[in-house]
Amino acid sequence: MNLLNRLATFYPEAKGNKWFRYFAVFCRIGLALAFIPSGVVKVMGERFTALPSNHPLGHYFDALHLTGFYYPFIGAGQLVTAALLLIPRTAVLGALMAFPIILNICVLVxxxxFEGTRITTLLLFANVYLLCWYFDRIKYILPFKHADLGIPEYKPVNSRFPFAFFGIVIAIIAVVIVGNHFLYDIRPGNSALECTNGCAGNANPEACNHFCDCIYNQGKPLNVCVEEYEKASGR
Structure with a gap:
């Protein structure tokens, strides 16, 4: 039995399990709640975060804030997506609209x-789960033969707790949280103070302090400051 056949067999079982259904609702609400605050701020024309302008992400938000009506347009799109996710009948459309948004945010951070890489990564995984959950409804727009991805009738609703699945979910969360800690040698933090405070635990505190000064005082681009940090660290 190939992978597609195994998935076709597992899918109706998952759709008939109340715990998978609850998790889909949880992911929908979580994504919607993530979009609402940022969408409201943009629609109101306010700057999205309190990050300093010299922060790498602060540069981006400053430029985005000055794009005229494009800025509230993005916010309106996020609010519409959140509303679609919260309404069961339109949730599949909301999941499709949310994916490019959260993917873009994830790559950006x-x-x-940015320190928010963990939460955005988890939101992206939540969005992917929703796309899988609604596979029976979106398969028609995928570049595959429908006959190859046919889904049999759903099985009756059952309450068996999927320990293996949620064990994988917990493992993914742990990998994202722990893995992000070791992903970069240095981060700019969310402020100059946060950046310099982290230098105490750095292998080269002097190079770390130079990196923080490069970002927040000299206002140089992130890639330039990273290169200078690596040279100062002898890499």
Missing amino acids: YATR
């Missing part, structure tokens, strides 16, 4: 070494 990793590129700028």
Whole structure:
């Protein structure tokens, strides 16, 4: 039995399990709640975060804030997506709209070494779960033959707790949280003070302090400051 056949067999069992259904609702609400605050701020025309302008992500938000009506347009899109996610009948459309948004945010925070990489990564995984949950409804827009991805009738609702699945979920959360801690040698933090406070535990405190000064006082781009940090660390 190939992978597609195994998935086709497992899918109706998952759709008929109340715990998978509860988790889908949890992911929908979690994604919606993540979009609502940022969407409201943008629609109101306010700057999204309190990050300093010299922070790598602060540069981005400053530029985004000055894009005229494009800024509240993004916020409106996030609010519409949140509303669609909260309404069961439109949740599949909300999940489809949310994916490019949260994927873009996730890549952005990793590129700028932002401290929020963990939560955005988990939100992306939640979105992927929703896309899998609604696979029976979105499979028609996928570049596969429908016959190859046919889904049999759902089985009756059951209450058996999927220990293996939630064990994998917990493991993914742990890997994201712990893995992010070792992902970068240095991060700019959310402020100059947070950056310099982290230098005490750095292998090269002097190079770390130079990195913080490069970011927050000299206002140089992140890639330049990282290069200078690596040279100062003898890499």
